[in-house]
Amino acid sequence: MSTSSDYEVAVVIPTYNEAAGIESLIATLSDVFAGAAIRGEIVVVDDNSPDGTGALVDSLRSRYPVRCVHRAGKLGLASAVIDGWATCDAPILGVMDADFSHDPRIVPDLVNAVRSGECDLAIGSRYVPGGGITNWPWRRRVTSRVAILLAAPLTRVKDITSGYFFCRREVIEGVNLDPIGFKIGLEVIMKGKYRQAKEVPYVFTDRRHGASKLNAGEIVNYLKQLAKMYAGAGRRPRDGAARAIVSQRQE
Numbered sequence: 535m536s537t538s539s540d541y542e543v544a545v546v547i548p549t550y551n552e553a554a555g556i557e558s559l560i561a562t563l564s565d566v567f568a569g570a571a572i573r574g575e576i577v578v579v580d581d582n583s584p585d586g587t588g589a590l591v592d593s594l595r596s597r598y599p600v601r602c603v604h605r606a607g608k609l610g611l612a613s614a615v616i617d618g619w620a621t622c623d624a625p626i627l628g629v630m631d632a633d634f635s636h637d638p639r640i641v642p643d644l645v646n647a648v649r650s651g652e653c654d655l656a657i658g659s660r661y662v663p664g665g666g667i668t669n670w671p672w673r674r675r676v677t678s679r680v681a682i683l684l685a686a687p688l689t690r691v692k693d694i695t696s697g698y699f700f701c702r703r704e705v706i707e708g709v710n711l712d713p714i715g716f717k718i719g720l721e722v723i724m725k726g727k728y729r730q731a732k733e734v735p736y737v738f739t740d741r742r743h744g745a746s747k748l749n750a751g752e753i754v755n756y757l758k759q760l761a762k763m764y765a766g767a768g769r770r771p772r773d774g775a776a777r778a779i780v781s782q783r784q785e
């Protein structure tokens with residue numbers, strides 16, 4: 535049995551009622567890691583899901599490189615990711631959703647961009663050439679575009695609200711990440727200690743199973759998070775000036 539320090543990559547998957555699809559995602563990710571010769575660990579952080587997601591993940595430990603961090607109740611996506619990373623020793627840390635919206639096939643591109651030294655932060659991106667969104671109702675598309683527009687002056691990263699990325703652990707180590715709401719990516723993009731970020735395109739697809747946890751409360755959380763970012767922006771070096779951003783078209 536591997537200890538967590540044997541892994542070079544740890545990907546955290548926050549879950550709340552994702553039993554319908556989580557086994558399939560864990561199996562797919564395990565194959566992706568093996569196919570790309572990545573020693574990867576999958577860390578599910580479950581908030582005592584009533585549908586039994588946590589117990590299901592526990593039962594998969596002998597078959598896949600996965601473990602579950604159990605929390606007492608629904609405490610929010612961003613704090614789940616931060617708590618998950620805190621249990622990992624791997625030099626590269628990542629995050630993705632449980633519902634197959636984040637295409638696992640680009641995991642090797644994201645991880646290799648970081649482990650080769652090309653960048654310190656590799657972001658799955660819907661808003662660079664080659665990226666996109668399928669199956670989203672127009673309301674979700676508009677909400678996403680408005681969310682992106684509101685944050686655009688803060689950074690040159692195009693998919694500012696991406697929840698799919700990998701980075702060197704030094705990028706987040708010692709950084710005061712605010713566990714507010716859904717947008718852990720915005721926290722890392724704005725506060726992380728990286729020299730270079732890269733956006734890797736992928737096509738976001740609507741969830742295959744289960745129900746959305748994005749609600750009006752999370753939109754309010756996002757607006758609060760943005761207000762804090764704008765208030766702090768004057769005290770930070772301008773992101774666009776300080777850091778290089780490269781985009782990559784997928785072949």
Ligand SMILES: Nc1nc2c(ncn2[C@@H]2O[C@H](COP(=O)(O)OP(=O)(O)OP(=O)(O)O)[C@@H](O)[C@H]2O)c(=O)[nH]1
Nearest residue numbers: 548549550579581609610611614631632746747748
């Ligand atoms: N541990 C934990 N995970 C959460 C919480 N809220 C959401 N998640 C997980 O975070 C990920 C993103 O949530 P989603 O409901 O897919 O949000 P979304 O992608 O914006 O919306 P849809 O795709 O429409 O459902 C999923 O894996 C959820 O299960 C939470 O409070 N705690």
Ligand SMILES: [Mg+2]
Nearest residue numbers: 631633635741
């Ligand atoms: Mg989703």
